Amino acid sequence: MRFRTTSAVLPILTVLLAILALWYAGAVWMNAQWARDQAARAGVEISLSEIVRDTMSQERPVLPAPHQVAAEFGKTVFGTKVTSKRSLVWHGWVTLSATAVGFALGSAAGILLAIGIVHSRAMDLSVMPWAIASQTIPILAIAPMVIVVLSSMGVTGLLPKAIISAWLSFFPVVVGMVKGLRAPDAMQLDQLKTWGASRAQTFWKLRLPASMPYLFASLKVSVAASLVGAIVGELPAGATAGLGARLLSGSYYGQTVMIWAALLAAALLAAALVGLIAAIERVVLRRMGMAR
Amino acid sequence: MIWLWGSLALWAAATALNVALAGSGLARHRAVRLAIPALFGVTLLVLWEGVVRGLNVSPVILPPPSAIGARIAADLPLLWTDFVQTILKGALPGYVMGCGAAVLVAVLIDRSPFLQRGLLPVGNFVAALPVVGIAPILVMWFGFDWQSKAAVVVVMVFFPVLVNMVAGLAATDRMQRDLMATWSAGYWQALVKLRLPAALPFLFNGLKIATTLALIGAIVAEFFGSPTRGMGFRISTAVGQLALDLVWAEIAVAALAGSAFYGLVALIERGLTFWHPSQRARV
Secondary structure, three states, rough: OOHHHHHHHHHHHHHHHHHHHHHHHHHHHHHHHHOOOOOHHHHHOHHHHHHHHHHHOOOOOOOOOOHHHHHHHHHOOOOOOOOOOOOOOHHHHHHHHHHHHHHHHHHHHHHHHHHHHHHHHHHHHHHHHHHHHHHHHOHHHHHHHHHHHHOOOOOHHHHHHHHHHHHHHHHHHEEEEEEEEOOOOHHHHHHHHHHOOHHHHHHHHHHHHHHHHHHHHHHHHHHHHHHHHHHHHHHOOOOOOOOOHHHHHHHHHOOOHHHHHHHHHHHHHHHHHHHHHHHHHHHHHHHOOOOO | OHHHHHHHHHHHHHHHHHHHHHOOOHHHHHHHHHHHHHHHHHHHHHHHHHHHHOOOOOOOOOHHHHHHHHHHHHHHHHHHHHHHHHHHHHHHHHHHHHHHHHHHHHHHHHHHHHHHHHHHHHHHHHOOHHOOOOOOHHHHHHHOOHHHHHHHHHHHHHHHHHHHHHHOOOOOHHHHHHHHHHOOOOOOHHHHHHHHHHHHHHHHHHHHHHHHHHHHHHHHHHOOOOOOOOHHHHHHHHHHHHOHHHHHHHHHHHHHHHHHHHHHHHHHHHHOOOOOOOOOOOO
């Protein structure tokens, strides 16, 4: 394991450096037009090195350079008070809390539904096709409606967003959990039968432990999905808080650096959430004697 | 009140029928297997209608299915222009371009183990990010019309397909590759005759995930600016006017289009990977 991680560091660093280089090149290429226009308006000749210098520090660049995004990110994360509405930490917290509630609701619903599907043949036959069909609907299309309808019923704030992210996160859990609960093969099930195990005993002692690797694989997918749900849930109805609202207001006022900083925050948040689930997975699987 | 109790009774009866059908030997027949989920779907609609009418739910909160059906019938041309704008112009070209680019890049990456080791973790990471967030930026770059939506879709489908395709190209085992080598097959022959077919099950896994992503991307990108047509535009404006039946009509169209899109990809998959165990087991 250690050998593989060390041998992967160099290639990953190379790829990341290549992305960074492409980003800088793109920033120069896409922002150069504005620099040239400005120079033409002022009636001065502009040299190539001046163009490059200008593209690195524009107020409203088409594509902000990485260090501009980093500076904005640093300013709004570390340079601003956490309680301030300009702080990305505050906006990130708003999104994160909706994500956490939605993820908890969605994965609990997914696990319960999977248990029902595995134990009831009628439920398997009637619900499963619709669960699959529900995911071919771009469910985010319903997001604005859920928000507006719930707010007209007096429910605002965290819950509407959490419902959307729960909806997005429940399906991966259902699919993975059904697969996992069915993972024990006929031989193991027969053995429990010869020992006279009840259905509940079979569930707790065989099916549930066997499903854990599948469950965690799904949870990693669904926590990322619930973050997307929370962000999209913030787009409609003029939400004023959260990373989604930040994206939207950045897009209204042409504040590209602000959008990119919010995107960076969302990316870091997603990475942290997936990493957290992976860490829990490692601990749980090791304690259950299933570490890979 | 008769609506509420009637629909509840019907729901209970249909559920009992479903349980009986699923438990009986009839469930082996294909028609019954289709009838059970269909019955479940119909009861949901009836229950919805019954609850809305029985409890006098305001149509501003939840319109009954009959009103939505009437709206679909009345506004067919409008729904069609939205469909063309969002799905035929935004989602489909983006899907084709993004998946095509991902497959090409995967084949290129496959020749370099160094790149594979570096790009796969990064690709997996990007596939887990909330990529929808780039929508406002791409709308700024490519304008309000369908080009920006197609661009969002390209970025959204690229990494899931790439990651799956790279895994698929690595799916052949040593013995098969050695066999190709003993037959003195060149790189391209081995690629076309052995490795691409072996990668197909993985590729289709990515393609199926990408169908939903494509629709989501195209619709969400319209929240950030669009011409005065398109499903995302219609949904956000109709919500503002509390024309909920129109919103639900758009959702029904989106659901139908999404299911058809997914079904089409699954059908192509079944035709191309008929030899794979996961396909054979179903027959």
